[in-house]
Amino acid sequence: MKIIDLRSDTITLPTEEMRKAMYEAELGDDVFGEDTTVNRLEQMAAERLGKEAALFTPSGTMSNLVAVLTHTHPGEEILLGSEAHILWHEVGGASTLGGVVMRTIPNDQDGRVDPGVMEQTIRPKQMQYPQTTLLCLENTHNRCGGTVLTPEYTSAIADLAHHHGLRVHLDGARIFNAAIALNVPASELAKPADSVCFCLSKSLSAPVGSLLCGTQEFIGRARKWRKMLGGGMRQVGVIAAAGIIALQEMVNRLADDHANAQHLAQGLAHIPGIAIHPEKIQTDIVMFEPPTTMSAPEFIEQMASRGVKFTYPGGRRVRAVTNRMVGTADIDEALNRVELFVRELG
Numbered sequence: 001m002k003i004i005d006l007r008s009d010t011i012t013l014p015t016e017e018m019r020k021a022m023y024e025a026e027l028g029d030d031v032f033g034e035d036t037t038v039n040r041l042e043q044m045a046a047e048r049l050g051k052e053a054a055l056f057t058p059s060g061t062m063s064n065l066v067a068v069l070t071h072t073h074p075g076e077e078i079l080l081g082s083e084a085h086i087l088w089h090e091v092g093g094a095s096t097l098g099g100v101v102m103r104t105i106p107n108d109q110d111g112r113v114d115p116g117v118m119e120q121t122i123r124p125k126q127m128q129y130p131q132t133t134l135l136c137l138e139n140t141h142n143r144c145g146g147t148v149l150t151p152e153y154t155s156a157i158a159d160l161a162h163h164h165g166l167r168v169h170l171d172g173a174r175i176f177n178a179a180i181a182l183n184v185p186a187s188e189l190a191k192p193a194d195s196v197c198f199c200l201s202k203s204l205s206a207p208v209g210s211l212l213c214g215t216q217e218f219i220g221r222a223r224k225w226r227k228m229l230g231g232g233m234r235q236v237g238v239i240a241a242a243g244i245i246a247l248q249e250m251v252n253r254l255a256d257d258h259a260n261a262q263h264l265a266q267g268l269a270h271i272p273g274i275a276i277h278p279e280k281i282q283t284d285i286v287m288f289e290p291p292t293t294m295s296a297p298e299f300i301e302q303m304a305s306r307g308v309k310f311t312y313p314g315g316r317r318v319r320a321v322t323n324r325m326v327g328t329a330d331i332d333e334a335l336n337r338v339e340l341f342v343r344e345l346g
């Protein structure tokens, strides 16, 4: 039985072209700034995101942590959406290693935070309060189901944060999914933010790596924090080479993942007992609820034994993420297997 793996877009394997580029990559010691392949990738990333400079990191988690460390001082407070990846899935590193208070603002179902509520959450200057110095946004929003923030929304909330003296970091792990869905350049989505990071290792199919982008001055300081965290790597052009192909060749095809997500959502909507709103699926992440006769973890376990893999994001929800390793025919097969299982239940 063929396994159809819809757990995440991180399962994507490097392409032939990536493996060839990795083999042939020109290398040097990146801690000395001498890996020309890394330098080329950092320059490409900065240009794509419309920032002055970029820093290659081993993961999105390290990019976000380096951003927080560079923007803040211990004892300060950062604002995040209540469903933020930084809050839920990064082991509390911002608090543990950055010494900052993480204060949440409720995320709406589209991954936004309300500007008025954000404004009220910023601490007034008062001796007893930690100083609020950073707002973190997320685009696309992972836990809210791959939802996109528009350039208009991003500008409005970033302007308000800046007005109150905060800096703004955008966790753009999947920013190219947002750019493709909105048909705008990623640089337009990143423009209002002081820093932005994105992942090469998700749907862009590179094996490893993320980039943090910002001003020359910011990236200069970020480079030092990366070194402290152990992220100063040597001949790392060997993986950066795949990242260059990811940026050049793998962005436009994200539209295929989005079409497959829509196809999956429409199919699920036709299976009795499955609860889903296909019109709310904006990119490659599909959230749905199984028949009420079972819990989401039970459904996921049953489907895994039938060769369709999902993940559990909490509550009644089941999560599927389309990706390059799963074609439209595989989506049809996954739908068949779900339908068969649900019908067996009666």
Ligand SMILES: *Cc1c(COP(=O)(O)O)cnc(C)c1O
Pocket (backbone or CB within 6 Å): 058, 059, 060, 061, 062, 064, 085, 086, 138, 140, 141, 142, 171, 173, 174, 199, 201, 210
């Ligand atoms: C995946 C992800 C990250 C972290 O990326 P890793 O490379 O897995 O550490 C950060 N933010 C968001 C929104 C993500 O989806």
